[in-house]
Amino acid sequence: MTEHPTTPSAVDSHALALYVHIPFCTAKCGYCDFNSYEGLEHLVPEYTPALRREAALWAPAARDFHVRSVFFGGGTPSLTSLDDLAAIIATLREQYEFDADAEWTLEANPTELTREHLAGMRALGINRLSMGVQSMHDDELTLLERLHSPERVVAAVADARAAGFDNMNLDLIFGLIGQPLERWQETLERVIAFEPEHLSCYALTVEPGTSLFYRVQKGLLAEPDPDVAADQYEWTRVRLAEAGYAQYEISNWSKPGRACRHNLTYWRAEPYLGLGAGAHSFFIGRRFANIDAPNRYVEAVNEAFEARAASGTTAMRQIAGGEVPDRDTLLADAMILGLRLIDGIDIAGFRAQWDCDPRTTFADALARHERIGLIASDDRHIRLTDRGLLLANEVFVDLLPEPVADPVPTPD
Ligand code: SF4
Numbered sequence: 401m402t403e404h405p406t407t408p409s410a411v412d413s414h415a416l417a418l419y420v421h422i423p424f425c426t427a428k429c430g431y432c433d434f435n436s437y438e439g440l441e442h443l444v445p446e447y448t449p450a451l452r453r454e455a456a457l458w459a460p461a462a463r464d465f466h467v468r469s470v471f472f473g474g475g476t477p478s479l480t481s482l483d484d485l486a487a488i489i490a491t492l493r494e495q496y497e498f499d500a501d502a503e504w505t506l507e508a509n510p511t512e513l514t515r516e517h518l519a520g521m522r523a524l525g526i527n528r529l530s531m532g533v534q535s536m537h538d539d540e541l542t543l544l545e546r547l548h549s550p551e552r553v554v555a556a557v558a559d560a561r562a563a564g565f566d567n568m569n570l571d572l573i574f575g576l577i578g579q580p581l582e583r584w585q586e587t588l589e590r591v592i593a594f595e596p597e598h599l600s601c602y603a604l605t606v607e608p609g610t611s612l613f614y615r616v617q618k619g620l621l622a623e624p625d626p627d628v629a630a631d632q633y634e635w636t637r638v639r640l641a642e643a644g645y646a647q648y649e650i651s652n653w654s655k656p657g658r659a660c661r662h663n664l665t666y667w668r669a670e671p672y673l674g675l676g677a678g679a680h681s682f683f684i685g686r687r688f689a690n691i692d693a694p695n696r697y698v699e700a701v702n703e704a705f706e707a708r709a710a711s712g713t714t715a716m717r718q719i720a721g722g723e724v725p726d727r728d729t730l731l732a733d734a735m736i737l738g739l740r741l742i743d744g745i746d747i748a749g750f751r752a753q754w755d756c757d758p759r760t761t762f763a764d765a766l767a768r769h770e771r772i773g774l775i776a777s778d779d780r781h782i783r784l785t786d787r788g789l790l791l792a793n794e795v796f797v798d799l800l801p802e803p804v805a806d807p808v809p810t811p812d
Contacts, residue, residue, distance in 0.1 A: 416465035416683075417665035418496070420451065420488065421676030422477040423694050426511060430545035430615075431573075433607035435678035435692050436475040443694050447677075448484040450701040452491040454675050454690075457704055459495035461684060462673065467496050469503040469662035472526075478508035482520040489524055503661045505530055505569075510556035511548040518563035528660075529560050530569040530600075536587040540576050543621075545611065550590070557594050567658060569598035574636065575629030576604050577621050584632045585639075592643050597658040601636055602651050603629045630790055637786075650740050650789055667741050669734040669753070687725055728801035730754075731761060736796045744783025758782060765798045 424444065425436045470492065472480075480488075492498075505528040506521060518529075535541050536550040548556075560568060570591055574584045591599065604624050606613050615621045637647060645653035649667060652660065665672050674681045677697035680689045691697045725733070731754055738745040750758050759766065759782070766782065769775040774788035774795050784792055 413671075414465050415468045415665075415670065416462060416496075417662050417670070417672040418467055418470045418492065419662075419672055419674040419676075419679055419681075420470065420472045420477075420492075421475060421674065421679040421690075422472060422480055423447075423475040423677045424479055425474065425476045426479070426509070427545070427547055428611075430543070430611040431604060431607065433610050434475065437694065440694060443698065444480075444484070446698045447694055448480075448487060450698040451488055451676055453705045454701045455488075455491050455495055457701070457708065458673055458675070462496060465497070465671070467492075467498045467502055469665065470505070471662040472506040474507055476509045476512075477506050478513055478517065478521070482517065482524070485521065485526075486524055503528055505660070505662055507532065508556070508560075509548070510552045511546075513556045513559065515559045515563065518560050518565070522564045527565075528567040528569070529565045530571065530598075531556065531560070533570045533591060534573045535576065536590040537583060540579065540583070540587075543576060544573070557596075566597070568596045569600060569660065570594065570596045572599065572601045573604050574601055574632045575624050575626070577616075577624050579628070579632075581628065581631055581635065585635065588636060588639060592640075598652070598654045598660060599640065599645060600652050601633075603633065633790065647742050649742065650784075650792060667737045669730075669737050685724065726801075731756065731758075732799050732801055735762060735799050739782070739784055739792070739795065742783065742789075744777075744781045747780055747782065762799060765795075768798065769795050 421435065423436050424440055424447075425438050428436065428438045472485075504526045506526045507530045509532055513531075521529075531553075532546075533553050534544055534546055536553065538549060541548065541550070557568070557570075572587060572591060574587075576584075588601075606616050606624065612621070616623055640647065640653045645655060647653045648659050649663070652663070654660070669682070671683050672681060673683045674690065676690065677694040678690055678692040681687065691700055734750065734754060735745065735758060738750065745758055747758060750756075759777070766775055766777070769788070770777065773785055774791055776783055776785050776788075784795065788795060
């Protein structure tokens with residue numbers, strides 16, 4: 401087992417991660433089922449103030465927390481003007497307490513990135529850039545309906561380095577339809593040559609509602625081949641280890657000390673607060689998600705903000721419904737998220753966080769998967785084996801509690 405910064409230290413119950421969703425994109429990519437939209441730029445002038453208002457609405461509830469990380473995700477946050485980004489960051493800094501070494505990540509699309517914009521984002525305090533590269537082959541980028549070219553990636557990475565970004569993630573997709581192992585190998589080799597601090601490599605999934613899904617449904621494209629994807633994944637694990645990257649999660653690798661602090665919050669089931677259309681939160685013991693549609697999100701925030709001004713109360717009104725998950729669900733979520741980490745579940749840490757021993761609570765499911773070689777455990781950790789990493793979903797579904805018959809109540 402690798403000694404890696406993913407091993408949880410004692411849980412800091414006052415640490416918080418902030419997620420800020422920017423839902424705008426120049427064009428919708430063929431495989432994308434994120435809450436992102438093309439052609440809604442006219443909403444930007446209302447959206448930025450709404451984000452700032454929502455941040456202010458939540459601030460009293462976060463008074464006892466210190467923020468360890470901020471993640472601008474999307475959508476395409478790198479489309480945000482420097483003035484808007486400065487205004488959002490200023491509001492966050494005014495309203496929340498930040499660790500001096502907080503991680504500030506922003507997702508960028510190479511298509512429109514300019515040197516000036518990169519330098520401006522860096523000057524505003526963004527200290528980690530996550531770029532959607534996906535492939536270094538023109539035809540594969542066309543298949544994915546991405547607008548950029550491999551040459552644009554080369555230029556954007558160089559510009560980001562010149563702007564001072566010394567902590568960079570590059571996102572890649574393998575298991576593309578009709579993609580032989582060698583072509584994935586070429587992409588990964590070219591990307592390793594950029595020497596990014598972090599790499600995320602995801603297998604292509606054909607999500608319902610995407611244009612890729614309809615092309616597959618109509619027989620215009622074949623389904624992705626899971627056996628080829630499994631071979632590509634296994635090769636990736638070996639190659640990235642050789643190149644000095646430690647795998648710390650099913651789909652994530654980093655140079656020493658460069659694991660994504662923000663995403664570790666999710667995998668450790670620690671609190672996070674999501675701002676913006678469709679953003680999810682796990683905060684003050686509740687899970688909730690904002691309204692997806694940006695225009696309705698803006699209306700809901702403005703109503704909540706005006707209601708607060710009228711009543712003088714400092715409490716946040718729900719922008720969207722929430723649920724108080726039952727304990728079995730919370731424990732299963734924590735197990736599933738924790739098993740995504742290569743180090744797996746730290747048994748002592750889990751006991752301290754949840755006041756129960758995972759080996760007892762999940763004894764049957766763990767024994768079943770240990771017998772067939774998908775799970776391994778010792779006195780300190782429970783983790784997926786190499787084979788378990790390939791078949792993780794089979795383990796995860798087995799950890800879920802039986803569905804409850806009664807609907808979960810919605811909080812006021
Ligand atoms: S740029 Fe990212 S968020 Fe936007 S459509 Fe493409 S994959 Fe989705």
